Amino acid sequence: MARSLIPLLIFIVLAGFLYVGLGLDPRKIPSALIEKPAPEFTLPTLLDPSKQTSSGDFKSKAYLLSVWASWCVSCRLEHPVLMDLAKNTDIPIVGLNYKDQREDAVRWLNKYGNPYTVSGYDIKGRVGIDWGVYKVPETFVVGPKGIIYYKHLGPLSNEILERDILPLIKKLNKGVS
Amino acid sequence: MKISRILIGMVFGFFLLHVHAAIEPLSFKNQEQENQYRRLLAEVRCLVCQNQSLAESNAGLAGDLRKIIYEEVQKNASDEEIVDFLVSRYGDFVLYRPPVKSSTYLLWYGPLALILVGVTVVVIMIRKRGKIEQNALSEEEQKEIKGLLDKAKASEGKES
Numbered sequence: 125m126a127r128s129l130i131p132l133l134i135f136i137v138l139a140g141f142l143y144v145g146l147g148l149d150p151r152k153i154p155s156a157l158i159e160k161p162a163p164e165f166t167l168p169t170l171l172d173p174s175k176q177t178s179s180g181d182f183k184s185k186a187y188l189l190s191v192w193a194s195w196c197v198s199c200r201l202e203h204p205v206l207m208d209l210a211k212n213t214d215i216p217i218v219g220l221n222y223k224d225q226r227e228d229a230v231r232w233l234n235k236y237g238n239p240y241t242v243s244g245y246d247i248k249g250r251v252g253i254d255w256g257v258y259k260v261p262e263t264f265v266v267g268p269k270g271i272i273y274y275k276h277l278g279p280l281s282n283e284i285l286e287r288d289i290l291p292l293i294k295k296l297n298k299g300v301s
Numbered sequence: 302m303k304i305s306r307i308l309i310g311m312v313f314g315f316f317l318l319h320v321h322a323a324i325e326p327l328s329f330k331n332q333e334q335e336n337q338y339r340r341l342l343a344e345v346r347c348l349v350c351q352n353q354s355l356a357e358s359n360a361g362l363a364g365d366l367r368k369i370i371y372e373e374v375q376k377n378a379s380d381e382e383i384v385d386f387l388v389s390r391y392g393d394f395v396l397y398r399p400p401v402k403s404s405t406y407l408l409w410y411g412p413l414a415l416i417l418v419g420v421t422v423v424v425i426m427i428r429k430r431g432k433i434e435q436n437a438l439s440e441e442e443q444k445e446i447k448g449l450l451d452k453a454k455a456s457e458g459k460e461s
Contacts, residue, residue: 150351156392163390223361249365256390258348258362 155256155275162189162266163254167244170221170229177218177242179270186296187216188289189264190240190280191252193224194232196260202279206239209285215293219243222252222260265289267296325364327371338374341383342367346395354397 157163166178190206192199210217219240221229226245233240246252255264265274274292276284329335339356345366347358355363355370366387373383384396393399401409438446 153348153392153394156389249362253362253365253369253390256392258391 151259152277155272157256157264157272158275160272162264162270162272163251165244165246165251165254167220167246167251170219170226170233170243170245173226173245177244181242182216182218182266183268183270185216185268186293187218187241187266188293189218189220189255189266191220191222191255191257191260191262192243193222193260194228195224196222198279199261200236202261202263202281203236203239205280205282205285207237208282210239210241213290216241220251220255220257221245222257223247223249263289265292265296268299325367330375334374337380338371341370341374341380344384344397345370345387346397348391348395 162179164179166176169175169177188209206217209215217240219242221243224245224247226247229243229245233243244251249257255262259277261279263276263280264272267273273296274288276288280289327338329338342356343354345355347353347355347360347363347366349360349362350358353363355367369386370383373386387395393405399405399408
C-alpha cells in the first residue's frame with residue numbers, strides 16, 4: 125500500500141513545483157545593483173537644459189530614483205502614486221527621463237502634474253544602462269550614502285509603497301540623523 | 302481591388318522594415334574584432350525579449366547594448382571586460398551561459414543529479430530482480446519437491 129503511494133507523492137511534489145513556477149514572473153530579475161553604490165550620473169535637467177543634475181546632489185538622505193518616459197504606458201499607472209508621495213512626504217523623487225523627447229516629456233508633466241523633485245534627461249539611455257534599466261518604469265531606493273537598497277520593476281502601487289518602500293526609507297534615514 | 306492590393310503590399314512592406322531593423326552596417330578594423338563582436342552578441346541575452354540574444358533582438362535596449370559592445374570592441378576591450386560590464390549592471394541573467402557558482406550549482410548540476418537518481422533507481426530495480434531469480438529453486442530441489450508431491454498424492458490415493 126505504502127509503495128503504491130510513491131508515484132502519487134512524486135506527482136504531488138512535481139505539481140507543487142510547477143504551480144509555484146506558474147506564479148513566478150520570469151521578467152523579474154534580481155538586480156545586480158542591490159547593496160552596491162548607485163551609478164553616478166550627470167545629466168541636463170528635463171525642464172531646463174542649461175542646468176545639470178547629478179547623483180551627488182542627493183547624498184544627504186534617502187531618495188527614490190524613478191525611471192519614466194512619456195511613451196511608457198504603465199508610467200501613467202504609477203503617476204498618481206508618485207503625485208501623492210510628493211504631496212505627503214518630503215522624500216526626494218529623482219526622475220530619470222529615459223529615451224524620451226524633451227517636448228513630449230514636458231507636455232506629459234504639464235498635463236498630468238510633476239511629482240519629480242528634478243528629472244534628468246537621458247535621451248540616449250546611457251545612464252539607464254548604467255542603472256541596469258530594461259523595463260520602464262523602474263524605481264530604485266537609494267540610501268543616504270549612495271547605496272542602492274531596493275528596486276521595483278514595473279509601475280509602483282500604494283501597496284508596494286506602504287509595504288516595502290516607506291519603511292525602508294524611514295529605516296535608512298534613521299541611521300543618519 | 303487596386304486598393305486592397307496596395308494595402309497588402311504595405312503590410313508586407315512593414316514586415317520587411319521589421320526584418321531589417323536588427324542589422325546595423327558596421328565596419329571593423331580586422332576580422333578578429335568582427336568575430337569577437339558576433340560571438341558576444343550571440344552570448345548575451347536581450348532583457349526585453351528574453352528568449353532572444355542581442356544579435357536577434359529588435360528591441361531598443363538591445364540596439365543600445367549592441368552599440369556599446371561595438372564601441373568596446375573598437376577600444377580593444379577583452380571579452381571578459383565587456384561581459385563584466387554587462388553583468389555588473391544586469392546580473393548573470395544576461396549571459397546565456399551563467400558562470401558556475403554557489404547560486405547556479407542547481408542549474409549546472411541539477412540535471413546530472415537527476416540522471417544519477419534515475420540510474421540508481423534502475424540499478425536497484427535490476428538487483429532486486431536478480432535476487433528473485435537467485436532465490437529460485439535449483440534443479441535438484443525441484444526434483445525433490447516433485448518426489449515429495451508424488452509421494453503425498455500416492456498416500457492420499459491409498460487412504461481414500
